Amino acid sequence: xxxxxxxxxxxxxxxxxxxxxxxxxxxxxxxxxxxxxxxxxxxxxxxxxxxxxxxxxxxxxxxxxxxxxxxxxxxxxxxxxxxxxxxxxxxxxxxxxxxxxxxxxxxxxxxxxxxxxxxxxxxxxxxxxxxxxxxxxxxxxxxxxxxxxxxxxxxxxxxxxxxxxxxxxxxxxxxxxxxxxxxxxxxxxxxxxxxxxxxxxxxxxxxxxxxxxxxxxxxxxxxxxxxxxxxxxxxxxxxxxxxx
Amino acid sequence: xxxxxxxxxxxxxxxxxxxxxxxxxxxxxxxxxxxxxxxxxxxxxxxxxxxxxxxxxxxxxxxxxxxxxxxxxxxxxxxxxxxxxxxxxxxxxxxxxxxxxxxxxxxxxxxxxxxxxxxxxxxxxxxxxxxxxxxxxxxxxxxxxxxxxxxxxxxxxxxxxxxxxxxxxxxxxxxxxxxxxxxxxxxxxxxxxxxxxxxxxxxxxxxxxxxxxxxxxxxxxxxxxxxxxxxxxxxxxxxxxxxxxxxx
Numbered sequence: 001x002x003x004x005x006x007x008x009x010x011x012x013x014x015x016x017x018x019x020x021x022x023x024x025x026x027x028x029x030x031x032x033x034x035x036x037x038x039x040x041x042x043x044x045x046x047x048x049x050x051x052x053x054x055x056x057x058x059x060x061x062x063x064x065x066x067x068x069x070x071x072x073x074x075x076x077x078x079x080x081x082x083x084x085x086x087x088x089x090x091x092x093x094x095x096x097x098x099x100x101x102x103x104x105x106x107x108x109x110x111x112x113x114x115x116x117x118x119x120x121x122x123x124x125x126x127x128x129x130x131x132x133x134x135x136x137x138x139x140x141x142x143x144x145x146x147x148x149x150x151x152x153x154x155x156x157x158x159x160x161x162x163x164x165x166x167x168x169x170x171x172x173x174x175x176x177x178x179x180x181x182x183x184x185x186x187x188x189x190x191x192x193x194x195x196x197x198x199x200x201x202x203x204x205x206x207x208x209x210x211x212x213x214x215x216x217x218x219x220x221x222x223x224x225x226x227x228x229x230x231x232x233x234x235x236x237x238x239x240x241x242x243x244x
Numbered sequence: 245x246x247x248x249x250x251x252x253x254x255x256x257x258x259x260x261x262x263x264x265x266x267x268x269x270x271x272x273x274x275x276x277x278x279x280x281x282x283x284x285x286x287x288x289x290x291x292x293x294x295x296x297x298x299x300x301x302x303x304x305x306x307x308x309x310x311x312x313x314x315x316x317x318x319x320x321x322x323x324x325x326x327x328x329x330x331x332x333x334x335x336x337x338x339x340x341x342x343x344x345x346x347x348x349x350x351x352x353x354x355x356x357x358x359x360x361x362x363x364x365x366x367x368x369x370x371x372x373x374x375x376x377x378x379x380x381x382x383x384x385x386x387x388x389x390x391x392x393x394x395x396x397x398x399x400x401x402x403x404x405x406x407x408x409x410x411x412x413x414x415x416x417x418x419x420x421x422x423x424x425x426x427x428x429x430x431x432x433x434x435x436x437x438x439x440x441x442x443x444x445x446x447x448x449x450x451x452x453x454x455x456x457x458x459x460x461x462x463x464x465x466x467x468x469x470x471x472x473x474x475x476x477x478x479x480x481x482x483x484x485x486x487x488x489x490x491x492x
Contacts, residue, residue, distance in 0.1 A: 182431060
């Protein structure tokens with residue numbers, strides 16, 4: 001079963017994509033399930049409605065779409081808001097330091113990271129943007145929060161991608177996974193060599209990318225038939241809480 | 245005609261193939277790419293090797309029967325040497341443009357010496373091609389201001405802002421008639437927005453082929469197919485615009 005580890009079906013700017021269209025795109029290329037996350041404006045200023053939209057979309061998808069939520073760490077009651085979203089069905093916390101205005105190592109985010117550990121949700125960190133999007137910044141925070149399970153997204157693409165080989169080679173952690181959307185597909189065999197297949201997660205970031213195009217490109221470098229963990233097993237384990 | 249406006253005579257290619265472009269051209273033939281701007285690589289990461297790498301780029305391109313169009317680089321931290329090398333490359337060696345990777349080269353687009361380089365490029369009628377999308381030295385806005393100070397010089401954003409600054413690249417292109425955007429590296433949604441919001445007459449395409457030994461054209465050329473370009477757009481981006489920019 002192929003699972004797309006990150007998509008943003010939305011209504012604005014470059015993330016306009018309905019649930020029906022996403023499901024159709026998945027059907028077209030044999031993707032069974034997908035994680036769905038709020039779009040940029042929701043993550044930045046209106047996470048509550050974004051979370052509700054994702055949860056509702058997931059509930060109406062016959063179990064094919066999996067809701068992720070976001071909470072700004074600037075909220076003084078952020079852990080409570082996260083617990084409420086999880087209670088309604090959210091399976092993963094998404095943090096986007098650039099959109100939400102923090103750097104990963106800021107103590108501001110500590111209460112949320114402690115809460116995800118207690119709730120058993122994985123936390124997905126966007127990387128890439130220059131000030132708060134380095135893989136090193138996520139790796140060091142993951143090291144400080146061993147009870148939380150971290151998904152380092154996008155491999156720092158593009159300029160922070162240079163961090164990745166050092167992180168993978170020297171700072172791999174039992175609570176750190178690597179999501180591959182926006183990672184250049186030809187880089188993935190190098191990742192695989194360093195950390196093996198049980199730490200990597202295929203995702204498209206549709207509609208920023210075309211799901212079918214990305215899947216085909218990744219398949220050339222890391223064949224779907226050889227690595228079921230990358231194309232679904234790992235994210236399924238994280239969302240079910242079984243991956244350790 | 246398909247012109248790949250962003251390639252490098254990469255260090256790994258140079259180590260493997262020396263100054264022989266046969267394998268390079270074979271890969272281009274396989275993808276239907278007819279011409280390419282060939283930027284340096286070693287010269288961008290090792291200032292001490294700039295003259296010899298400029299020579300290497302010129303030599304390999306000279307063996308391509310006009311298909312590989314060489315761009316040089318200089319080290320603006322040594323202004324006199326930089327301008328002298330620039331003069332050698334443009335006046336004696338027929339380089340078709342100048343390349344800077346300000347992040348790797350550790351130099352600001354706003355450095356006064358860059359103004360002298362831009363002036364020289366304008367006088368010679370060749371474009372200045374930048375890596376862009378990376379602060380603090382490589383932002384589209386910094387390049388747009390340089391372009392505004394030197395309206396006769398064509399300035400190319402080599403990545404149209406990458407993943408983080410592609411919106412800024414649209415503003416830079418729209419606001420500055422001598423700024424060009426090379427559609428190389430942003431994601432699909434960003435490329436769509438650049439196509440809609442930029443100026444079609446100053447958009448070109450590139451693959452970054454040569455930066456590694458991987459076949460980057462194999463990803464970035466079919467990615468452009470996902471844009472469903474009209475014939476007019478295709479012709480402009482892959483052929484007409486680069487021909488106008490490069491005078492070919």
